[in-house]
Structure formats: C-alpha cells, structure tokens
Amino acid sequence: xxxxxxxxxxxxxxxxxxxxxxxxxxxxxxxxxxxxxxxxxxxxxxxxxxxxxxxxxxxxxxxxxxxxxxxxxxxxxxxxxxxxxxxxxxxxxxxxxxxxxxxxxxxxxxxxxxxxxxxxxxxxxxxxxxxxxxxxxxxxxxxxxxxxxxxxxxxxxxxxxxxxxxxxxxxxxxxxxxxxxxxxxxxxxxxxxxxxxxxxxxxxxxxxxxxxxxxxxxxxxxxxxxxxxxxxxxxxxxxxxxxxxxxxxxxxxxxxxxxxxxxxxxxxxxxxxxxxxxxxxxxxxxxxxxxxxxxxxxxxxxxxxxxxxxxxxxxxxxxxxxxxxxxxxxxxxxxxxxxxxxxxxxxxxxxxxxxxxxxxxxxxxxxxxxxxxxxxxxxxxxxxxxxxxxxxxxxxxxxxxxxxxxxxxxxxxxxxxxxxxxxxxxxxxxxxxxxxxxxxxxxxxxxxxxxxxxxxxxxxxxxxxxxxxxxxxxxxxxxxxxxxxxxxxxxxxxxxxxxxxxxxxxxxxxxxxxxxxxxxxxxxxxxxxxxxxxxxxxxxxxxxxxxxxxxxxxxxxxxxxxxxxxxxxxxxxxxxxxxxxxxxxxxxxxxxxxxxxxxxxxxxxxxxxxxxxxxxxxxxxxxxxxxxxxxxxxxxxxxxxxxxxxxxxxxxxxxxxxxxxxxxxxxxxxxxxxxxxxxxxxxxxx
Numbered sequence: 001x002x003x004x005x006x007x008x009x010x011x012x013x014x015x016x017x018x019x020x021x022x023x024x025x026x027x028x029x030x031x032x033x034x035x036x037x038x039x040x041x042x043x044x045x046x047x048x049x050x051x052x053x054x055x056x057x058x059x060x061x062x063x064x065x066x067x068x069x070x071x072x073x074x075x076x077x078x079x080x081x082x083x084x085x086x087x088x089x090x091x092x093x094x095x096x097x098x099x100x101x102x103x104x105x106x107x108x109x110x111x112x113x114x115x116x117x118x119x120x121x122x123x124x125x126x127x128x129x130x131x132x133x134x135x136x137x138x139x140x141x142x143x144x145x146x147x148x149x150x151x152x153x154x155x156x157x158x159x160x161x162x163x164x165x166x167x168x169x170x171x172x173x174x175x176x177x178x179x180x181x182x183x184x185x186x187x188x189x190x191x192x193x194x195x196x197x198x199x200x201x202x203x204x205x206x207x208x209x210x211x212x213x214x215x216x217x218x219x220x221x222x223x224x225x226x227x228x229x230x231x232x233x234x235x236x237x238x239x240x241x242x243x244x245x246x247x248x249x250x251x252x253x254x255x256x257x258x259x260x261x262x263x264x265x266x267x268x269x270x271x272x273x274x275x276x277x278x279x280x281x282x283x284x285x286x287x288x289x290x291x292x293x294x295x296x297x298x299x300x301x302x303x304x305x306x307x308x309x310x311x312x313x314x315x316x317x318x319x320x321x322x323x324x325x326x327x328x329x330x331x332x333x334x335x336x337x338x339x340x341x342x343x344x345x346x347x348x349x350x351x352x353x354x355x356x357x358x359x360x361x362x363x364x365x366x367x368x369x370x371x372x373x374x375x376x377x378x379x380x381x382x383x384x385x386x387x388x389x390x391x392x393x394x395x396x397x398x399x400x401x402x403x404x405x406x407x408x409x410x411x412x413x414x415x416x417x418x419x420x421x422x423x424x425x426x427x428x429x430x431x432x433x434x435x436x437x438x439x440x441x442x443x444x445x446x447x448x449x450x451x452x453x454x455x456x457x458x459x460x461x462x463x464x465x466x467x468x469x470x471x472x473x474x475x476x477x478x479x480x481x482x483x484x485x486x487x488x489x490x491x492x493x494x495x496x497x498x499x500x501x502x503x504x505x506x507x508x509x510x511x512x513x514x515x516x517x518x519x520x521x522x523x524x525x526x527x528x529x530x531x532x533x534x535x536x537x538x539x540x541x542x543x544x545x546x547x548x549x550x551x552x553x554x555x556x557x558x559x560x561x562x563x564x565x566x567x568x569x570x571x572x573x574x575x576x577x578x579x580x581x582x583x584x585x586x587x588x589x590x591x592x593x594x595x596x597x598x599x600x601x602x603x604x605x606x607x608x609x610x611x612x613x614x615x616x617x618x619x620x621x622x623x624x625x626x627x628x629x630x631x632x633x634x635x636x637x638x639x640x641x642x643x644x645x646x647x648x649x650x651x652x653x654x655x656x657x658x659x660x661x662x663x664x665x666x667x668x669x670x671x672x673x674x675x676x677x678x679x680x681x682x683x684x685x686x
Contacts, residue, residue, distance in 0.1 A: 030065045032057040035104055036072035047107055054119070055080065055089050058096065066097040069145075070104045071115035075122050080129070084162055085171060087129035088121055088150075093138045100144035101181075112144035112181055121150035126168060127187070132175035135213050139176035146183040147206070154192030154200035154230055154237075163192035163200035164237070166245065167208030168225065177209060178216040184243065185223040191230035191237035191266060198274040199232035199266035203287065204245030206261070215246070217253035217296075222261055222285070229266030229279055229309060236266020236279030236309035236317060240325070241287030243304070248291035257300040258285030258323070265309030265317035265346060272314030272348055278355060279309030279317030282364070283325030284341060292329040301362075302339040308346030308356060308385060308392075315355030316348030316385050316392065320400070321364035323380065329368045335565070336375040338362045339540075345385030345392030345422060353428055356385030356392025359436070360400035361417055367403035374563045375412040377434075378540045383455075384422040384430065391422030393429060395465070396436030397452065407442040411563040413542050413578045414463075415448065415535070420455020429458045431492065432465035433482070439468045445475045446559050446568075448542050448578040449482075449490070451535060457485050460515065461492030466499060475502040476554040478530050478577040482509045493517025501525055505550050505576050526553065530577065543579045546602050550576040566653070566668050584667035586654050592676040593646060598638040599654050599667055606665050608658035614639060619649030619671075644674045 032045035034057050044051040044060070051057045054074055057067045080090035101112030121127040127150035132138025147169040154165040169187035184206030191200030205225035209215050222243030229237030242261035265279035272278055284304035288294050301323040308317030322341035343364070345356035361380035377398040384392025397417035401407055414434035421427050433452025435442070449463040462482035466472050472493070482490040490509040493499045494517055501521035506512045507530055513519050528549020534541040544550055554574040562568055562580035575581055583605040589596045597614070616629045626643035633639050644650065649671050656665040 030061065032061055032065060032067045033070070033107055034067060035070040036074070037104065054098070058089070058091055058094070061094065061096055063095040066099065068102050068107055069098065069100045069117050070102045071117050073118040073120050075120035079125055082129060082131045085129050085131070087126040087171070089119065089128045091130045091138070091140055091175070093132055095139045097141040110144055116146060117144055118146045118148060120148050121187070123149045123151050126150050126152040126171060128170040130170065130172045130175045130177065132173065135174055135176055138174070141178040142182065143180045144182070146185065147187065148185050150187040151190070152188070153190045154202070156192050156194050157196065163194050163196065163230065165189045165191050165200060165202045166210070167204045169206045171204070172209045172212055172215070174211045176214060177212055179220060180218045183221045183223065184225055185221070187225045189227045191228065193230040193266070194232055196232055198235045199230035199237035199268065199279070201238040201240065202227040202229055203240040205241070206243045208241070208245040209249045209251065210247045211249065213250040215249050215251040217251065217256060219255045220253070221257045222259070224260045226262045226264070228264045231266045232268050232270070232274070234268060234270035235272050235274045235277065235311065236268045238279070239263040239265050239281045240289065241283045242285060244286040245289065246292045246294070247289045250293045252295045254297040256296060256298070259300070259303050261285045261304045262307070263305070264307045267310045269313055270311070272311035272316060272355065278315055279311065279346065280320060281306040281308050281317065282320045282327070284321065285323045287321070287324070288326040288329045288331060290328040294329065295332045297334040299333065299336045301336065302341065305342045305344065307344045310346045311348035314349055315352050316346030316350055316387070318355070318357035318359065318392070319343035319345050321360040322362060322382070324363045325360070326365040326368045326370070328366070331368060332371045333375070334373045336372065338375070338377045339379055341380045343382045345383065347386045350387030350390040350392065350425060353390060353393070355390070356387050356422055358382040358384045358392060358394045359396055361397040361419070362399055364396065364400040365402070365405060368405050370405065370407045372409045373411055374565060375409070376563070377412065377414045377417065379416045381417070382419045384420070384428070386422040387425030389425055390428055391425035394419040394421050394455065395430040396432045398434045400432070400436045401440040401442060402438040403440070405440040407440060409442065409444045410446055410559065411561070411578050412444070412447040413563065414452060415450045415542055416452065416540055418453045418455065419459065421459065427456070427458060429460070431460040433461070434463045435465070436461070437464070437466045437470045437472060439470055441471045443473045444477060446477065446554070446557065446562065446578055448478045449480070450478065450532065450542055451481045454484055454488070460488065462488055463490040465492045466497045466517065467494045469496055471498045471500070473500045474504055476504065476557050476559070476574070476576050478505045478550055479509065479512070480505070480507040480530050481535070484510060487511035487514070489514040493519065503554060503576065505530060505553065507549070544575065544577060544581050546581065546605065548575070548581060551581050564668050567666055582668050583665040584654055584656060586652065586667035586670055588652065588670055588672040590672060590675045593642065593644050593674050595641045595644060595650065595672050595674055596638070597641065597652065600637065601656065606656045608664060609635070609656050610659045611635065611657050612637070613655045613657055615653050615655065616641065617651040619651070621645060622648035622650060646674045646676050649673055
C-alpha cells in the first residue's frame with residue numbers, strides 16, 4: 001500500500017537488500033557450510049557434506065571462522081542455554097562471521113533476496129543468544145537472515161533477571177556485533193506476570209543489545225515485533241523498545257526501518273505504583289536506554305505504538321515515544337522519516353496527575369543530548385488515557401523533550417501532529433502539538449512547524465511549548481497554520497522560560513506567541529504565505545513553491561543544505577524553513593547497468609539558461625558512467641547514464657548554467673542504484 005507523504009528512504013533500502021556478496025576467507029580461517037539437506041556430524045561443514053544446523057557449525061567453528069548458510073527455514077525443538085538465558089541458537093565467546101542467502105550447490109556468492117534464509121523460533125523460544133564475557137572476547141558478524149517468530153517469556157517469580165525478558169528475536173550481551181541486510185519480524189519479548197510487587201519488564205521485541213561496544217546495524221527491517229510488560233500485584237512491568245532496545249551500547253548504523261512494532265506496559269489491579277514507577281511503555285519502535293551512544297542515518301519509523309498499562313483501581317501507565325524513546329543517552333540522527341506513530345496512555349482510576357500520560361507521539365527523550373538533522377515528524381499522535389478521576393495528559397505529539405537536555409534540531413518538519421487528553425476524567429491539560437520542552441534547552445534552525453493540533457482546551461502551545469526554566473532558540477523557521485482555540489498560541493512559553501527568535505516566518509496562526517514567558521527578537525519576525533506544495537492529508541508535503549514568502553529570507557544563515565540534502569548556498573540567500581526551493585526537479589529510474597534521468601524546471605525562474613550540466617559521483621566500487629562524471633547536455637532535459645555497476649550507489653544532481661558557465665539553479669540531489677532485476681521505482685527526493 002502506498003503511504004502518502006513518505007520520503008523515498010525505503011527505495012534505498014529495497015535496492016540495498018538486492019546485493020551480491022562474495023566471501024573472501026581470512027588466511028587460515030575455516031569455512032563451514034549449513035544446508036537444510038545437510039547432516040550434523042563431528043566433521044560436517046564442507047561443500048560436499050554441509051551441516052544440518054547452524055548450532056552444529058557454531059560448535060565446530062573456532063575464532064575467525066565463517067559459516068555460510070543456504071536458503072531455507074531453520075527451526076526445531078532443540079534449544080541451548082547460557083546462564084539464565086536460553087534460545088534456539090547460542091554463541092558464546094567466539095569471533096564468527098555468519099552469512100545467509102546461499103543457494104545449495106553455490107557457495108561462491110550470496111543473494112538473500114532470491115535465497116531467503118530464515119531462523120524461526122516457532123513462537124516457543126528466543127531465536128538467538130549471543131554472549132561474550134567482555135567486548136573483546138566475542139564478536140558476531142551476521143548478514144542475510146530473517147529472524148522470525150522468536151518468543152522469550154519472563155518467569156512468574158524470582159529476581160528481575162528471570163522475570164524480565166529481553167530480545168525476543170536476538171539478545172546480545174557484550175559481544176561486538178555487526179548485522180546487515182536482515183529482517184526481524186513477529187518476535188515477542190514478554191515480561192513475567194508475577195506475584196511480585198511489579199510485573200516483569202520486557203525490552204527489544206525484535207533485538208536487544210546490552211553493554212556492547214561497538215554495534216553496527218545496516219539495512220535492517222524491524223516489523224511487527226512486540227515488547228509487553230507482565231502483570232504485578234501493584235503495577236505492571238515496563239515495555240521498552242518494541243522493535244529494538246539498546247542499553248549501554250555504542251551503536252552506529254543506517255537504513256533502518258521500524259514499522260508496526262508495539263510496546264505495551266503491563267496491567268495491574270493494584271495501586272499502579274511501585275518504586276515511584278508506573279507501568280510505562282517506552283519506544284514503540286525503538287528505545288535507546290541508559291548509557292547508549294547512537295549515530296544513525298536514514299531511519300524509517302512509522303505505524304509503531306507505545307501503550308501504557310491499564311490499572312483500573314490505581315494510576316495507569318504512561319506512553320513515551322510512539323516511534324522512538326531515549327533516556328540518558330546521546331543521539332545523532334540524520335535523514336529520519338517519523339510518521340503515523342502513536343503514544344497512548346493507559347486507562348485507570350488515576351488519582352495522581354502523572355498517570356495515564358502520553359508524551360511524544362513520534363519521539364520522547366529524557367536527560368539526553370540529541371542532534372537531529374533532516375527529519376520529518378508528521379501525523380503522529382500523543383493521546384492520554386481515560387481516567388475515573390483524572391484523564392491522562394497528552395503532550396509533544398511530535399517530540400517530547402524532558403530532563404535538562406541539550407537538543408539541536410535542523411532542517412526538520414513537524415506537521416499535522418495531534419496531542420490530546422483522555423476522553424474521561426477531569427481534563428488535565430497538556431499541549432505542544434509539534435514540540436513540548438520540559439527542563440530543556442533546544443536550538444531549532446531552518447525548520448517548519450505547520451498544522452499541528454491539540455484535542456481540546458485547556459491545552460496550550462499548538463506548535464511549541466516550553467516550561468520549567470527551559471529555553472528555545474528558534475531561527476530561520478516557519479510557524480504556520482496553527483488555528484485552534486483562538487487565542488491559543490502557536491508558541492507558548494510559561495513564565496520563567498525564554499524564547500529567542502531570529503528571522504522566522506509566522507503565518508495563519510490563531511496567535512503567534514504568548515504564555516507569560518520572555519520572547520526576544522520578535523522584531524526580526526515577518527509574515528507571508530509559505531505556499532506549501534501540498535499540505536495536510538493525504539500528501540503532507542511541506543516543500544515550498546515558487547510563490548513562497550520564505551524564499552531568500554534567511555539572510556545570514558550558514559546552513560549548507562536543506563532537508564533534502566541539497567545546497568542552500570546558491571544565489572542570493574537561503575530560504576527560511578526546512579526546504580530550499582529548487583527550480584529543477586530531478587528523477588531517476590533504474591535499469592540493467594543504467595539509470596534513466598529526467599528533470600523539469602519551474603517556468604520563468606532560470607533566467608539566462610544556456611545549458612544543463614549533469615554531475616555524477618560514483619559510490620564505492622561503482623564504475624563511472626560512459627558519459628563521464630560531469631558533462632553538458634545542452635537544453636535537453638533527459639539523459640541515460642550507461643556503463644554503470646549494478647547495485648552500486650550513484651549520487652547525481654543537475655545544474656542549470658548561463659552562457660558564462662555560472663550556475664543559476666540546481667536540482668535536488670538523488671542517490672540511485674542500477675539493477676538487473678526488473679524493479680522500476682522512481683527515485684525522487686522532491
């Protein structure tokens with residue numbers, strides 16, 4: 001089904017999965033082979049006599065060895081255990097490479113797309129446990145597998161280490177980890193339902209990584225995984241990271257997709273409180289927890305849910321980060337598409353105001369240092385739970401920031417997000433349709449806030465809210481079309497909080513600023529229609545058009561690129577907001593060893609146009625086009641690049657030049673990959 005308003009990050013992911021891997025064994029390393037038609041023995045693993053199970057190959061392998069796995073589904077009743085953890089497949093204190101996607105009889109190259117290789121937990125056990133005493137005593141490099149139907153269930157009694165459940169698909173403890181071209185789907189981590197004061201916690205329905213440095217994840221899909229807290233006497237257990245959970249982990253990665261994952265706090269018939277904690281759900285798609293350092297790019301996060309636990313006789317659990325949650329962590333995230341996620345507070349009696357909360361429909365972070373660049377946070381919902389006494393509050397439908405955090409946001413779109421309270425009980429308030437900052441200092445530049453919404457009065461700050469000695473530095477941004485509850489403010493700062501404004505465009509809001517806080521720089525603000533391309537449903541497209549009042553108004557800005565990673569440095573000045581208006585739109589379609597390019601220009605904007613120049617940057621391992629990496633095509637608006645390397649990346653843009661060779665306009669920059677498979681996906685960034 002087409003999902004309107006998505007940037008085409010999944011196109012890169014699909015093409016990235018269509019890869020061919022050739023194995024070059026390290027000197028003196030042994031290669032073991034595994035096939036569904038093989039047989040386990042003390043000497044199995046050769047091409048003539050492959051092993052039947054991956055576990056047997058792991059048992060035979062020594063440090064530095066490689067295991068090649070042929071297509072098929074690997075499942076069974078056997079299990080292994082290390083300490084209190086058990087799984088279908090275990091690896092302990094070894095340095096191994098495990099590669100899937102091979103065809104029986106062809107061990108020279110892998111193609112996981114054609115040769116699907118599945119490890120299946122059959123909904124009865126965790127798929128895989130990877131354990132290392134220290135980060136240096138074990139490492140696993142995996143590629144080309146689908147990890148599915150794993151299930152880990154916490155015990156009904158005992159200490160936390162047995163009632164808690166982590167990593168329904170795979171659990172990694174301390175082993176250095178690299179995973180590429182993998183799918184985690186339909187896995188579950190379920191905390192134990194206990195007679196203890198609180199239920200067992202659950203984290204990482206698909207994958208949990210703990211105390212690992214480094215971890216690398218690339219081209220990974222997390223789909224329909226679940227973390228669910230167990231029930232307890234007084235409160236249910238936490239649920240943290242429906243798809244992915246990290247703890248004290250240094251992780252880098254890219255091209256990660258989180259879709260339709262779920263984190264649900266445990267239910268309870270008690271007070272709902274234990275140790276000042278409620279039965280919260282944190283990070284429906286992904287959660288980065290205490291001590292994690294994350295540097296990731298090209299993330300698709302959509303249709304994930306975090307749902308607080310129900311407590312009919314007490315205080316219900318909260319929901320924090322329908323798409324993503326981070327706590328006491330450091331994050332650098334670029335090229336993120338966060339759409340249609342939900343944070344839903346639990347239902348309960350709710351005597352105390354901190355129960356049944358929903359904070360961060362898209363993302364929620366607490367006491368974390370965050371850098372976000374080129375981010376779309378669109379059409380997410382933070383909805384408080386229902387209460388017999390108090391309804392749950394909803395805040396930060398796009399992004400909820402708390403806890404003395406330093407947050408830097410650039411080239412971001414926060415649009416069409418909805419924060420609302422629960423529908424029963426005394427209305428508690430809330431707000432921040434786009435961003436809610438609590439005890440936080442945030443810097444926002446070249447961003448667009450549009451059409452964010454609140455459910456009902458007395459909520460505040462349709463676009464942004466800052467409370468509790470926080471500050472917002474807002475520069476070169478658009479704040480538009482926040483129209484509810486006149487005079488509800490588009491930017492609301494409570495007394496004691498500060499908002500510093502620098503050259504921002506305000507348009508179509510019921511009220512631009514207010515709330516009793518200090519607003520500096522209001523005289524630098526200006527008004528005018530931002531003229532968005534196709535705002536609201538179904539497109540949610542907040543690129544600006546040629547009539548936008550934002551064009552060329554960011555005088556003094558040093559921002560080099562926009563949300564589409566295209567240049568802001570062309571004449572005469574950058575545009576205000578997340579988008580830099582581009583007079584040329586470039587598209588590409590892949591073929592076998594070639595790319596078809598075509599582009600269109602906005603009429604009347606390229607004054608003095610004499611020629612188009614095509615510029616191509618081949619990626620690693622990519623042969624240059626037959627035409628060269630920089631060539632003129634005159635006034636032609638299409639060309640076919642030939643002589644290309646299939647599955648390699650090519651970064652392309654087109655420049656419009658006048659008779660003197662001066663660039664008078666540039667296209668969007670795209671990255672495309674040729675393919676010998678008949679996949680015709682339009683690759684267009686704008």
